[in-house]
Amino acid sequence: MSANPATRQPGGSAETINMRGAEFTEHPFRVIERIRAAGGSAPVLFVDNQAALAFVDDADVRTILSDRRFVVDADNVPEGPTGARRSHALNSLGIRPDLVTYLTESLLDKDGADHARLRKLVSRTFTVRRVNDLRPSVERIAADLLAALPSHADGDGVVDLIKHFAYPLPITVICDLVGVPEADRTQWLAWSHQLSRFDPSRPEAMNETLGAMIDHIEEMIVERRERPRGDFLDALIGVRDEDGGRLSGSELVTLVFTLVVAGHETTAHLLGNGTRALLENPDQLALLRSDPGLLPAAVHEMLRFAGTAVTAKARYATEDVQLRTGKVLAGERAVAMVAGANRDPSVHPDPDRFDITRHHGRPGEAHVAFGHGMHYCLGAALARQEGEIAFEALFRTFPELSLVPGRPPLPDPVPGTLRLSELPVRLGI
Structure with a gap:
């Protein structure tokens, strides 16, 4: 030993x-x-x-x-x-x-043949085409949220971008993809918040939240078998029902649970952290505005600098x-x-400098924000797409967007993550 x-x-x-x-x-x-x-x-x-x-x-x-x-x-x-x-x-x-299996049997918890089996099954439904087909929907969701931002502003024109944009956009997108009913999305967002803040001294809260989520997913699966909609969840159910049992019932539930939670939490904080990085580095924001072609490279730099x-x-x-x-x-x-x-100076010279040109024209990813190897994030393409759409729309809609003096961004101290609980911004309208 x-x-x-x-x-x-x-x-x-x-x-x-x-x-x-x-x-x-x-x-x-x-x-x-x-x-x-x-x-x-x-x-x-x-x-x-x-x-x-x-x-x-x-x-x-x-x-x-x-x-x-x-x-x-x-x-x-x-x-x-x-x-x-x-x-x-x-x-x-x-x-x-009875709940432990849903925390230990996901795609993220598997190795070797088991991991390859689940990843292949999910990849058959989480395709590049399906992600690309989501672009018009992501653009519409972003536009709707941005149009509503002024209604959330206080008397000084200040709004919390985390609450009213960074979180609602990816939770809406992933719920659209998976097939979570619109009426249930606020509850899913609350569940996800509770799970990400698991307090070991209060296991009853985790049991209640996780139990409710699992029950809801199982109800969705029963309802969808009766009334399919042709979406991602239907595709996963098809894999479960028609592919010789290579996806167990508990694995199906765990996949849905993992995709919804993992599919919006990290993207939400990419939007928050990335917006903060741009606003705190006005030279880089000006560069991006002058050359929108830098947007994909800028998103990669946000992932490297503040993933x-x-x-x-x-x-x-x-x-x-x-x-x-x-x-x-x-x-x-x-x-x-x-x-x-992502801040190793031997790979990223001057690593503490936020530079949106750093990745421009470079093939592949120099950072490891989405992981590396066999567990590389399945949703990376969707997250990058959401980031590109969100940042372009945000700064086009509110060209005078700025941080608020005296009201700094408020960190959200969840161990092992870099995230904000509040990002007060002045819309400038």
């Missing part, structure tokens, strides 16, 4: 970082740069309060995310005393046993793995700090 990673030095910093602590939650880049300066790796208490080793180097992050010697499911560690470790941890936190995810899901080493800045022993957990990779 390997040493406790929270008590040994992996080749970098000897300091143990509490990733639920105030410093990391409020100032993640400060902590990341301290780890980089100390050698590139450090023992941590991950967001679930379990020991791990964190890595900030771009090469190490990419290895952890793509090398098959790292797995997300502890049960895939050979001869390791893992035994459904995450399930046991959730049970010990008071999560109802929602600070860390990726922890991985387990199936054998001893020597990384560039430290060694992970078999059975230990490694945490890829995607925000660290």
Whole structure:
């Protein structure tokens, strides 16, 4: 059995970082740069309060995310005393046993053949064509939300862009895609907020929220079998019913749950963080206005500079793995700090400078905001499309949009993420 990673030095910093602590939650880049300066790796208490080793180097992050010697499911560690470790941890936190499977059996929690099977089935319905077909709908949703913004402004013309634009746009888009009824979307948004703020001291709140979501999805599936609409959910049900049982009933429910929650939370905060970055860097906003062709590159720079995810899901080493800045022993957990990779100066010169020309004309993605390897985000194309549409429409509709002196953006301290709970802006109309 390997040493406790929270008590040994992996080749970098000897300091143990509490990733639920105030410093990391409020100032993640400060902590990341301290780890980089100390050698590139450090023992941590991950967001679930379990020991791990964190890595900030771009090469190490990419290895952890793509090398098959790292797995997300502890049960895939050979001869390791893992035994459904995450399930046991959730049970010990008071999560109802009948709900645990929906938190541990998603596409995000699978390795190898199981992951490939689910990803292939979802990819058959989450196609490029389906995403492209959504563009007119995304444009309409963005236009409608922006037209309503003045009605939400206070007497000084100030409106919270998170509440009235950044969140409503992606939740509406993903619910349209999946087929969540319009009348239920406000409830889904509330559920998602509650899940992202899971408080281990109040498991009853998680049980109530998750139980309600699962019940709702199961009701949707029953209703859709009786009255199909030809949308994404119908396509998933077709895979479940017609493809030899390669998608189980619980997997179908978990896929819908994962797609709706993951499909809007990260995009919402891309819109919030990206708008803030542009408004705090007026030279870059002016450059974008002068050359709209820079918009795709600008979205990539927002993802690199201020992407929602600070860390990726922890991985387990199936054998001893020597990384560039430290060694992970078999059975230990490694945490890829995607925000660290995205500000690695060896890959991104002058990484703390927001530069929307940085990615212009470059093929592929230099950042890892959508992950890397087999777990690369299935919804990346949709998120980029939503970002491009949203930013173009926002600054075209409100060319004088500005931050509000004395009312700074309000961070939302959710461990492992970079997000805002409020973004007060003056519309300038």
